[in-house]
Amino acid sequence: MITVLNFPCIPRPRSIPVSEFFENEIESDSITPPYTILHRCDESTGCCTNMKHTCVVTHEKTVEVAFFLPKRQKFHVLHMKNHTACGCQFIRNSIK
Structure with missing residues (x-):
């Protein structure tokens, strides 16, 4: 039987579209690679044993990722x- 204990709240790799990091959409269409892999913590990356808690990031590290911009024939580091x-954190009620 699969339980929440088999899917703990830990950082998990996610494919992130690079276009989310570039303001100019036309330029982002030709970036190589079009995706990068970053680890994420959120409600879809793991379970908390208390239903009133959700999985959230508690520590993060800034990393440099290089992308090639073919139109400019150069690399760009983000x-x-x-x-x-x-970690598991209490879910605050949000007013909508």
Whole structure:
């Protein structure tokens, strides 16, 4: 039987579209690679044993990721946040 204990709240790799990090959409269409892999902590990366808690990032590290911009024939380095630790945190009620 699979339980929440088999899916703990830990950083998990996620494919992130690079276009989220570039303001100019036209330029982002030709970036190589079009995706990068970063570790993330959120409600889809692990379970907490208390239903009133959710998985959140507790520590992160800034990493440098290089992308090639073919139109400019150069590399561009972005600083991105990589989640290195997660924890279970009480869910606050949000007013909608």
